[in-house]
Amino acid sequence: MKILLTGSKGMLGSECREVLGAEHEIIALDRKDLDITYWDKVVEKIQHIAPQVVFNCSAFTDVDGCEKESFMVKKVNVEGPRNLAQACARFGCKMVHFSTDYIFNGYKSIPQPYFEDDSMDPLSAYGRSKMDSEVAVRDNAFDYIIMRTAWLYGLNGRNFIRSILHRVLYKKMKILKVVNDQFGSPTWTHTVALQAGELIKAGVTGTYHVTSEGYCSRFDWAKHVFKKLGIRAAVEPCSSNQMVTPARRPHNCILENRLLKKQGLNIMPDWKIDVDAFLEKHGDELIRRAKSGD
């Protein structure tokens, strides 16, 4: 298939480019090639390239930054996806869009998971913008897949694994405090890209939860990473109340891949299997980058 991919230099975009490129023709565009907030440019690119599928990997993802950047957040996270959805409808392409666990309030008790048809009730500006992005895609694209994922990590981009390594190996923090009251499923961008490939091959449409199986707290996740990498780090649990951030985060981020399972399409493994595979493959590089301050 011919796939136009936006946000190609982001954490998920760079992985989708590599993984899907093994089987498909990918036209990968970063922000300077295509700023999705410009309707005319979106139309021009999609008309010119004539892809069968458009992957939207662009987003404003700084969750705390979203609280004070409301104009840009709306432009990138809502108007951008709407532009892509309308252009996809006009030129008969399928649209693949990514959303987040932060569209839910997380009030369900642990370990009750969120299902695809649970009502959205975001706690943050980021969550609200992603909720609106989903509505924009559903209302405008004829053929779409929305993949709601969570707690992503990968070799590139800002993510939890890179951040804790940076704090311990570069900033030399003696004690690393990590919240133990936010629960979710760490999910590797590589596997999300593989799952996206399965979905477009199956020709399905709809909103899918796409996270690794099982769940943990962020504190459990941090301990697992240091143990696997053989790094001695003093990791201490704390509560979200002790770590005040501009944006509120849900306590329960556990998503159930119900639709994937119902359709026999779920390839997502247990979170520990993927975290271990990721660290075995990229551990040395992650440590090298963290030590150099990258």
Ligand SMILES: NC(=O)c1ccc[n+]([C@@H]2O[C@H](COP(=O)([O-])OP(=O)(O)OC[C@H]3O[C@@H](n4cnc5c(N)ncnc54)[C@H](OP(=O)(O)O)[C@@H]3O)[C@@H](O)[C@H]2O)c1
């Ligand atoms: N990270 C997570 O844990 C997580 C969890 C759940 C869902 N998601 C969703 O997954 C998707 C990908 O997230 P990610 O973590 O890969 O984000 P990311 O690393 O921040 O990548 C986002 C990309 O979007 C680009 N971009 C920003 N504004 C743009 C614009 N106006 N036009 C075109 N491109 C633009 C950025 O380019 P610049 O670098 O040049 O700004 C960046 O390359 C998003 O929809 C996000 O909401 C992420």
